[in-house]
Amino acid sequence: xxxxxxxxxxxxxxxxxxxxxxxxxxxxxxxxxxSLLAEMERHANQLSEVxxxxxxxxxxxxxxxxxxxxxxxxxxxxxxxxIRVLNKSGEIIYSSDSTEIGKxxxxxxxxxxxxxxxxxxxxxxxxxxxxxxxxxxxxxxxxLGIINPIYNSRSCYESDCHVHSKDQLVLGVLDVTLPLSxxxxxxxxxxxxxxxxxxxxxxxxxxxxxxxxxxxxxxxxKELLSATQHVAGGDLNYTIKEKREKLSDARMQLFxxxxxxxxxxxxxxxxxxxxxxxxxxxxxSSFLLKRTQDQPEIQEDLKVIVRETIRSREIVKSLLDFAxxxxxxxxxxxxxxxxxxxxxxxxxxxSLHHVKxxxxxxxxxxxxxxxxxxxxxxxINLVVNASDAIGPEGGTITLSSTLLSLSPIGITQIKKAxxxxxxxxxxxxxxxxxxxxxxxxxxSNGTEGFxxxxxxYGMKGHQHGISFDVKKGVQVMxxxxxASLMVEHKPCPECSSPIFAFEVPSKxxxxxxxxxxxxxxxxxxxxxxxxxxxxxLKISDTGCGIAKDDLPKIFEPFYSTxxxxxNGLGLxxxxxxxxxxxxxxxxxxxxGAGTTFTIRIPVKP
Amino acid sequence: MKSQRDILVIDDEQVIDQAVVKxxxxxxxxxxxxxxxxxxxxxxxxxxxxxxxxxxxxxxLDGFGFLAALHRMQxxxxxxxxxxxxxxxxxxxxLYCGAIDFMPKPFTADELLSVVHRGxxxxxxxxxxxxxxxxxxxxxxKYYRLGYTSxxxxxxxxxxxxxxxxxxxxxxxxIRSVELVSSDDEVVQGNSCAVFTSLNHLVHxxxxxxxxxxxxxxxxxxxxxxxxxxxxxxxxxxxxxxxxELEYELQHLVPCSSDRV
Numbered sequence: 001x002x003x004x005x006x007x008x009x010x011x012x013x014x015x016x017x018x019x020x021x022x023x024x025x026x027x028x029x030x031x032x033x034x035s036l037l038a039e040m041e042r043h044a045n046q047l048s049e050v051x052x053x054x055x056x057x058x059x060x061x062x063x064x065x066x067x068x069x070x071x072x073x074x075x076x077x078x079x080x081x082x083i084r085v086l087n088k089s090g091e092i093i094y095s096s097d098s099t100e101i102g103k104x105x106x107x108x109x110x111x112x113x114x115x116x117x118x119x120x121x122x123x124x125x126x127x128x129x130x131x132x133x134x135x136x137x138x139x140x141x142x143x144l145g146i147i148n149p150i151y152n153s154r155s156c157y158e159s160d161c162h163v164h165s166k167d168q169l170v171l172g173v174l175d176v177t178l179p180l181s182x183x184x185x186x187x188x189x190x191x192x193x194x195x196x197x198x199x200x201x202x203x204x205x206x207x208x209x210x211x212x213x214x215x216x217x218x219x220x221x222k223e224l225l226s227a228t229q230h231v232a233g234g235d236l237n238y239t240i241k242e243k244r245e246k247l248s249d250a251r252m253q254l255f256x257x258x259x260x261x262x263x264x265x266x267x268x269x270x271x272x273x274x275x276x277x278x279x280x281x282x283x284x285s286s287f288l289l290k291r292t293q294d295q296p297e298i299q300e301d302l303k304v305i306v307r308e309t310i311r312s313r314e315i316v317k318s319l320l321d322f323a324x325x326x327x328x329x330x331x332x333x334x335x336x337x338x339x340x341x342x343x344x345x346x347x348x349x350x351s352l353h354h355v356k357x358x359x360x361x362x363x364x365x366x367x368x369x370x371x372x373x374x375x376x377x378x379x380i381n382l383v384v385n386a387s388d389a390i391g392p393e394g395g396t397i398t399l400s401s402t403l404l405s406l407s408p409i410g411i412t413q414i415k416k417a418x419x420x421x422x423x424x425x426x427x428x429x430x431x432x433x434x435x436x437x438x439x440x441x442x443x444s445n446g447t448e449g450f451x452x453x454x455x456x457y458g459m460k461g462h463q464h465g466i467s468f469d470v471k472k473g474v475q476v477m478x479x480x481x482x483a484s485l486m487v488e489h490k491p492c493p494e495c496s497s498p499i500f501a502f503e504v505p506s507k508x509x510x511x512x513x514x515x516x517x518x519x520x521x522x523x524x525x526x527x528x529x530x531x532x533x534x535x536x537l538k539i540s541d542t543g544c545g546i547a548k549d550d551l552p553k554i555f556e557p558f559y560s561t562x563x564x565x566x567n568g569l570g571l572x573x574x575x576x577x578x579x580x581x582x583x584x585x586x587x588x589x590x591x592g593a594g595t596t597f598t599i600r601i602p603v604k605p
Numbered sequence: 606m607k608s609q610r611d612i613l614v615i616d617d618e619q620v621i622d623q624a625v626v627k628x629x630x631x632x633x634x635x636x637x638x639x640x641x642x643x644x645x646x647x648x649x650x651x652x653x654x655x656x657x658x659x660x661x662x663x664x665x666l667d668g669f670g671f672l673a674a675l676h677r678m679q680x681x682x683x684x685x686x687x688x689x690x691x692x693x694x695x696x697x698x699x700l701y702c703g704a705i706d707f708m709p710k711p712f713t714a715d716e717l718l719s720v721v722h723r724g725x726x727x728x729x730x731x732x733x734x735x736x737x738x739x740x741x742x743x744x745x746x747k748y749y750r751l752g753y754t755s756x757x758x759x760x761x762x763x764x765x766x767x768x769x770x771x772x773x774x775x776x777x778x779x780i781r782s783v784e785l786v787s788s789d790d791e792v793v794q795g796n797s798c799a800v801f802t803s804l805n806h807l808v809h810x811x812x813x814x815x816x817x818x819x820x821x822x823x824x825x826x827x828x829x830x831x832x833x834x835x836x837x838x839x840x841x842x843x844x845x846x847x848x849x850e851l852e853y854e855l856q857h858l859v860p861c862s863s864d865r866v
Contacts, residue, residue: 271689275710276618276620276621278711279620279621279624279710279711280618280620280624282711282713283621283625283628283711283712283713283714283717284624286713286715287624287628290631313711330787
């Protein structure tokens, strides 16, 4: 725990707060204390001046009783400790404490030291120096004393009593003592308050920082860490909620660009190297074909050579096209014929592996517009895969072709989807049945999440990254710009829940129900076009089958179960070729029983 | 006096040189070969050729260097570049550098004969042009051409019209049929986008001048090739394309305005 970044961050921020707030509190307490004492000093000074002036007149008239009375009365107030007047020799003449009167004060006593500490008594005292703070006993409360010297003046030595002579400078001292217990209490209270404030501020700050660090740093780091461990352990499908998008985006891009870059280099290299020998074969064989037009028996064989060399040329080219993400050269062709040609290429290999071939080609299959070379490559690859799956014991590969007429539901793939602001909603990272899904953001009841829609129109393979109840309200929006996709005033015709819609560029609008359990979808353009014709080609084997976990991954580039034998490009290329023909390819498999690949190519592209 | 020969083949692969000798020889053409460009330049000092076939990727002096050397020596013999698919971009650049045509490798005997046939016709037509007026209509000045084969014209909406040049039509000497790719297909610059079969049964691939997606196909022209021959630059267009890399690709096309200086 102490090694965790979150803890360290919290401690660091807490320590910084501690130091800053402590320094602040220290200076705050000091200035508080100073201002309170200064106030007290001012008050004491005022009081002593008031006592002095209120007794002055009585002094001149030498009315000692009145002076006694005044001093006693004022001095007995609870906020005044003592008032006394000393004469020059240190005798207490008046005092609020009458028992003191007539006693001599020790010149070394605290009230005298200000003037008498030097050898010769000072005659003038600065106002600051007349103050003193002292304690009678070490445990008693603090006192503030102020001495106010009573200077001689003309009225004093000229008054009738003739107590003072003219040559005296200082006649005596008025000594006022005030208790500081109240002020000290205030100061202490202030100190305690500031300390409490400082401590709670530090605590609160640490807690807040701790909370956010945990939330923004610690938890994601922990998730990443566990994801790293999962991935390191071989679970490449492990996903992290929320961050999944960005991470897998980055990973896929890195993966794709890296693989494609090296593949591109490889392809260009291979193409250049192989082109020259291929040119030799092609020029000579085609020349021979021209020269032997009168020898039909040679012609047949030569035609095979020329045709297969041209096919090699197309393979080289399609390898480059794959790197360049280019498109097929289509022309009208018969699928049965292409399949037959593919089989003739691998027939000898199949019989070597004791594989029995069963062909059930339907004769009413119409011609389709396809790239015959690419499709032939697809069929050869699938048959070779099937033969590999069967292994040395032998088995059966069945090829069948049929003409299908299908309703667009479940067979039309939504390949492009965009929000009103034209952000693409297609997500290649989350694939449903191997096809990029349509990603939208859903907000319901304060929570937000992604919903991945099945790209096959009308199919039910949606994945909800968030669970919600439409009764509590739901908003569906673009994950990029949060533009709403909701359709107002048009409830789902099946369950009356609100619906949302997105645009398929140049192919109209697809509407969808928001309720998780409802699979209602409506695509006007496609529904209107009615039944669609497809040529379906099935390639089944009685081989080892594909594990259920592997099925969604087999069309990914560089995914291979053949180990060193395959390069993993096969099925990804096949998928790309079929996709370029606007067709679909599906795989059904059962471990131990066999695998069936079903290819559907639209009759009208 | 230089002796007159038909074809000079320059390729570092001897097997290709020999194949060209055999195939063209069977048509009664005289062919000399050279395994490197420097030796070929020496042959050109000695003899006169009607057509040169040259590989782009060669050790030492490559196809581009050879074209530059021809230019310095003021040799105007038409040059056809041969190259693998991997270097179609290079081939397009070589057309900008003065080659008249290119032939992707590997090629069949028929493909070679078609290209050679057109190349020889090109030599005749352009030579005639110098002496007795133009034997063909050059492309309009705002157009861009790929070699002498195809042209492209940028329309106001951003789409691009693509067609074949009059000189190309003259070199194939009469169209028998035209085969076009279909709408919505992607075409790539320098790759074949149409196949013209001529009256003499030769099959000619038309290189597309611009990459992009086909928006519209001039089906009328495809069914009535005479319309293409009559007005190749306007009524006889082949495709309307949504270009994918127009800016970049225009750099490698020759502006037709430069033909008129």
